[in-house]
Amino acid sequence: AQSVTQLDSQVPVFEEAPVELRCNYSSSVSVYLFWYVQYPNQGLQLLLKYLSGSTLVKGINGFEAEFNKSQTSFHLRKPSVHISDTAEYFCAVINQAGTALIFGKGTTLSVSS
Amino acid sequence: DADVTQTPRNRITKTGKRIMLECSQTKGHDRMYWYRQDPGLGLRLIYYSFDVKDINKGEISDGYSVSRQAQAKFSLSLESAIPNQTALYFCATSGGSYEQYFGPGTRLTVT
Numbered sequence: 001a002q003s004v005t006q007l008d009s010q011v012p013v014f015e016e017a018p019v020e021l022r023c024n025y026s027s028s029v030s031v032y033l034f035w036y037v038q039y040p041n042q043g044l045q046l047l048l049k050y051l052s053g054s055t056l057v058k059g060i061n062g063f064e065a066e067f068n069k070s071q072t073s074f075h076l077r078k079p080s081v082h083i084s085d086t087a088e089y090f091c092a093v094i095n096q097a098g099t100a101l102i103f104g105k106g107t108t109l110s111v112s113s
Numbered sequence: 114d115a116d117v118t119q120t121p122r123n124r125i126t127k128t129g130k131r132i133m134l135e136c137s138q139t140k141g142h143d144r145m146y147w148y149r150q151d152p153g154l155g156l157r158l159i160y161y162s163f164d165v166k167d168i169n170k171g172e173i174s175d176g177y178s179v180s181r182q183a184q185a186k187f188s189l190s191l192e193s194a195i196p197n198q199t200a201l202y203f204c205a206t207s208g209g210s211y212e213q214y215f216g217p218g219t220r221l222t223v224t
Contacts (some may be wrong), residue, residue, distance in 0.1 A: 009153070025212075032211050034211075034212070042217060042218075043203060043215035043216055043217045043218050044203065044215040045115075046214075047211055049212060051137075051211070088155065089127075090155060094141075094166075094211050097170070098211070099161065100114040100146060100158050100161055100171065101156075101158075101211075101213060102158075103148075103155040103157075104155055105153060105154055106153075106155050
């Protein structure tokens with residue numbers, strides 16, 4: 001069965017520093033991967049997705065992620081974070097039947113000045 | 114206007130009460146989903162529907178039921194609410210590209 005592990009529950013960083021949020025997945029079928037962001041008191045918004053093609057995926061707000069099949073990872077990166085990036089981030093993979101997403105437990109990114 | 118709306122946004126109810134959470138979408142998508150979010154657990158799938166006549170249980174369907182009244186409407190019911198159903202509930206839609214669009218959530222508290 002598919003699963004998603006987000007390796008850090010909380011990541012504190014200073015403004016303008018680089019950040020990496022780590023995600024590992026397990027899947028025995030075609031891999032479709034997603035990163036969502038949840039700002040305080042809001043719903044989830046898609047940051048980026050990998051369905052096929054280039055393993056480096058660029059998303060909104062300057063985020064990017066790299067699909068690494070051998071490492072079964074899909075880490076999210078941003079070279080310079082802003083205070084406004086403070087949010088919870090979720091990694092997700094499509095389930096085996098292709099019917100729904102399986103989410104990780106989330107990583108809280110806290111950016112301070 | 115938001116593409117996916119949920120009502121109510123906040124609800125406090127008592128143990129044993131029946132409660133319905135409603136979701137509407139204007140994206141024209143066939144697929145709709147209900148998730149619950151608990152701190153430290155991420156989102157877990159309760160039910161999903163691929164069209165009006167198609168309803169499927171998710172990972173944690175016990176204690177919940179759903180109704181797909183139309184392509185655009187998908188309701189979640191708690192027949193007899195219990196305190197451990199206190200959570201943030203999200204509705205989502207998908208047009209078949211696997212990408213899902215989420216509503217703003219309903220914060221439910223069962224006392």
